[in-house]
Amino acid sequence: MMKRLSILFLALLLPACGGPTTLGGSPDVTVVSNAEGLPEPTRLDLLSSNRPYLIGPFDKLKIDVFGIEDLSKEVQIDASGRLSFPLIGVVEASGRTPGELADELEKRLQGRYVRDPQVTVNLEETVSQVITVDGQVDEPGLYPVIGRMTLMRAVATAGGTSEFAKLNDVVIFRSVNGEQLAGLYNLKDIRRGAYTDPEVFANDVIVVGDSQARRMFRDLIQASPLITTPLIILFRR
Numbered sequence: 001m002m003k004r005l006s007i008l009f010l011a012l013l014l015p016a017c018g019g020p021t022t023l024g025g026s027p028d029v030t031v032v033s034n035a036e037g038l039p040e041p042t043r044l045d046l047l048s049s050n051r052p053y054l055i056g057p058f059d060k061l062k063i064d065v066f067g068i069e070d071l072s073k074e075v076q077i078d079a080s081g082r083l084s085f086p087l088i089g090v091v092e093a094s095g096r097t098p099g100e101l102a103d104e105l106e107k108r109l110q111g112r113y114v115r116d117p118q119v120t121v122n123l124e125e126t127v128s129q130v131i132t133v134d135g136q137v138d139e140p141g142l143y144p145v146i147g148r149m150t151l152m153r154a155v156a157t158a159g160g161t162s163e164f165a166k167l168n169d170v171v172i173f174r175s176v177n178g179e180q181l182a183g184l185y186n187l188k189d190i191r192r193g194a195y196t197d198p199e200v201f202a203n204d205v206i207v208v209g210d211s212q213a214r215r216m217f218r219d220l221i222q223a224s225p226l227i228t229t230p231l232i233i234l235f236r237r
Helices: 098-109 151-157 187-191 211-223
Strands: 006-012 060-065 073-076 082-085 089-092 119-125 130-135 141-144 170-176 179-185 205-208 231-236
Touching: 060 098, 073 082, 089 098, 098 119, 130 151, 151 170, 151 187, 151 205, 179 187
Parallel strands: 130 205
Antiparallel strands: 006 231, 060 073, 060 119, 082 089, 130 141, 170 179, 170 205, 179 231
C-alpha cells in the first residue's frame, strides 16, 4: 500500500541546520531543523487514546456507584462508542477519559435518581487503544497502550528483537491530522543515548528490521550518509 503513496515532504532531523531547505533542489522534499521526531497525534487522530487514557469502542469498564450495588456493574462500550446505563439510558463514552465519564454519570444521576452519587470508572480491558509491533521481534502482534509507552518499551513488550533484526531499521507509521507519516529510527543509537527514546501512541504501527520499509528512505540516506537522528516523511493519501 505504501508504494502507491507519493512523498509530499520529508522532515529530516539534522543537528546543525539553520532553517528549512530543500533536499536535492526538489520543492517536494524539505529538510526541517529543530524537529524532534514524529509529532504526537491529536485526540481526534487517536479517536480515544492515552495521556490520559481515552475510552474507545469495545473497551470494557468497571463502573461503581458508591453505596448502590444494583448500579455497580461491568459494561462494554459498543461499536459506536456508547454504553447503556440503568436509569439514565445511552451515554456517549468514546473519546472521554474514565474520570470524564464518571462525572457525566454523576451529573445524570444527580437529584432525580440519587441524592449525591459518587461514581468511579475503571478500565478493565482495552481493544481500541493498541499498537502493532511487527517484523523482527519475538512476539509480533497487537499490544495495549496504557500510560506512557516508548519505542524501546514497545519492542520489549513484543519479546524484544530477534537474533538477526536490523536495529538501524525500525519504522514507525502514524496518522496525524489525517496525514500518514513514517519515521525511521535506530535502536542502537537510542540505547547509547544518541537521541531520546521516542514515545509511541495508540494506532502506531512499528516495523522492526524490515528492509522493504527502509527502502522508502533509501534516496535520503544516500544523500545524507552521516545521519544520526530520526528521519520523518509525510505521505500524500
